[in-house]
Amino acid sequence: MYWSSVLRVVGLLLMLFSVTMLPPALVALIYGDEGLVPFLISFLVILVVGSLIWLPVCRQRQELRTRDGFLVVVLFWTVLGLSGALPLTLSQSPSISITDAAFESMSGLTTTGATVLTGIDDLPESIRFYRQQLQWLGGMGIIVLAVAILPMLGVGGMQLYRAETPGPVKDSKLTPRIAETAKALWYIYLTLTIACATAYWLAGMTVFDAIGHSFSTVAIGGFSTYDASMGHFDSPLISMICVVFMLIAGINFAMHFLAWRTRSLRHYLQEAEVRWFIGIMVTTGIVVTATLMLTQHYDGWGQTLHQAIFHTVSIGTTAGFATDSFDQWPVFLPVLLVLVAFIGGCAMSTAGGIKVIRFMLLIKQGYREVIRLIHPQAQVIIKVGGKPVPDRVVDAVWGFFATYVALFGLMMMILMATGLDQVTAFSAVAANITNLGPGLGAVAANYGDISDLAKWVLMFAMLLGRLEVFTLLVLFTPAFWRH
Template sequence: MKRFIAVQKVLGLLLMLFSTTMLPPALVAVIYGDGAGMPFIYAFLVILGVGSLIWLPVARMHQELRLRDGFLVVVLFWVALGLSGALPFMFSPEPDLSLTDSVFESMSGLTTTGATVILGIDDLPHAMLWYRQQLQWLGGMGIIVLAVAVLPMLGIGGMQLYRAEMPGPMKETKLTPRITETAKALWYIYLGLTVACGLSYWAAGMSAFDAICHAFSTVAIGGFSTHDTSIGYYDSTLIEMIAVVFMLLSGVNFALHFVAVRRMDPRIYAQDSEFRFYLFLMAVVTTIVTVALFYSNTYIDWEESFTKGLFQVVSIGTTTGFTTAEFYTWPPFTEILLLFLAFVGGCAGSTGGGIKVIRFLLLIKQGLREIGRLIHPNAQLPVRVGEKVINHRIVDAVWGFFSLYVAAFTFMYLALAATGLDLLTSFSAVAACMNNLGPGLATVGAHYFDMHDPGIWILCFAMLLGRLEVFTLLVLLSPAFWRR
């Protein structure tokens, strides 16, 4: 159909672009001589070939990319990305994964969820370890936002893709007048944080390889590690605190980082209501968890209770998913509290998952306004964030998002429970995947290796739904979307 020419053209170009990401792991295989490079070469050729077949028939045709086309490209590309990203896992003898498990691992990486079906991560070839971390790094900011900076050079506008891809309720805000420059600004900040994080890990005692790999997943708020025991492998308080700092920074709105750097004024952070609420939540939950761990005799002294509690609160609160302790064996109160904190997630415009801090802040303020209206029925009580009055359409959109989020979560929770899983495993698995967190509770606390195939596919959908923030995916199911 002619109306999908622009979609087909962009999808083909993006797949060809994604195929080049198979080359760095192949190079790592050459450097370390682990003989694991050929699966990535095969994947490169397949993805490049498929992308070319999609693009070539419409290469010389021109059509304006509309907003609804942007939604379709984003969803189709993320589905295609999850499937094509699974190819190296399928082609490689290590790990030996089925189609279902390969798609899960790929989708988990690209959506920065960090859930894994692989056992024996320490024994994987360096090329495969690098690839898993690279998937998260690319997915963290969104490979489509990277493409926004490239596509205009090919004569294809990118604003529609940017609006469909970026998280948060206020998507009209651009950091710069041109969308291309906005995408570049976001990537410069993302790259700068990655380099700073990697150097910090290396200086703290990680090997250069581990430092780069963990920097990828830390700044992406991903959670994949090169070791089965995650950050706990290093048994280093210094490394844990470095991770805490960069997880917190990566959970902040990147637009806020941009403005603070451009103006060279750190006070910008303190003036932002979402940032203050974000730190307040982390501080309050850290205090509660620390006290709970100490008085439940989970740890015998305050220092260990605090360091373990702080790390897990920040890791789970930002939806990173790194671990230094088996938190799923902690007192049940702390387990559930941490899981609920993941529903809040990071700030809008960050690499974090969850519903986002600004939405929870707006929901709270809207709830308080309704209480005020009961007391003063005729009063005009606007919803404010800082000194700014929030447009009622944004508040309505937040309520709509929240209701759809809860409905989608409930549906997938029931679907997973219907496959025979116990209720706690079902609840925590959907929560961990939909919030792009990774580790859950009960049988999915350490890994998803024992999850059956129907459950894997449900959780793949949950990860995609969470990454695309519900609306972007569910809008395609609306009959109105497909009308001319």
């Protein structure tokens, strides 16, 4: 392990992250709220700590190895997530514990959107802005991580998509260099954010709310500046704008790059993963709409269609925005939406879940095994986009899924041991490992009433989901630390 190289990167990350305390401090200055001092103190503390880590090793120029890269990726989320809790801990409003502050910060940076806070409407504007900013930074980190870091390590959904399956990222490189690719996708991310904020503002949001909600929409985070989330605005137009940008952000960002470069939308229709993603959203939306209509949960088809479309996309893309209490919906709908969140969005998007590309391969592999039972001698080849997928890729997906399910069950039992009922424990783990946010039962509104142990377990679930399991688990193997 090249500890000097790892520490140099961590120190740089902390120094860069300290700068993110300045925009909320500026908001505090503009609105004259009490957040100015906590954010300035946080800026100085994080900057000094980062400098103390970086300075002793700043002249080290050793190349990061794969093993070092794994550690850097995990530290990227854990160190910054915990550092982000500092201004929330120092602030008098909200007055929360270190555990709650860490939970809120980690939830924001991993774009999970689970919150322990109530009375968000009455919090200082600087804190409300900071929560939204955390999600935007997390979304940007996901894109850069997926393109610039994970492919080099040979892990994660993007590696699976780019190196192992057919598609535009493999067949035609976005740009010659990884750094240029990350920069190009960051520009797309920024452009989408500006477009989303502008659309929200034109639809009636204030500038503050438009910027804040564009941050969490494009990042598919789900934080809002209000307790009622998108329901606060009571506007079908705003809800549909949110739907459009959640769908865009849930699609592989390489598709957006190719559409921009070629000035054509045909790549979206040609890509199998995108077709499956849209198909899942449409199918789920039809089932939800029909069920709400048959049970007459809402008055009139207009409100039914509005609520069905919004929540299908919001939960299905793992954003977690709400305009109503979907956990109170009739029959099987709440569980259906949580299960759809397990699939999530496309690889190399800001959405959570196991990713559509993995779901596709799981379904195709299951079908292949059925055919093999009927025709034992048949050579059945799994294809994506008309091209064969190597068996080792399919095996890797099954290994991922098996580990995912095993860890899910373990964390659920730990939560039940803390006193949570089955529905709450199941949905809490599901909502955090998929980076969805809102759950069912006791965590439908917020996570403030669960135990500290449960919150730390769920923070681990957030990291598992965001780092796609193996990137984090590899650090817990003895072989990783052997020379």
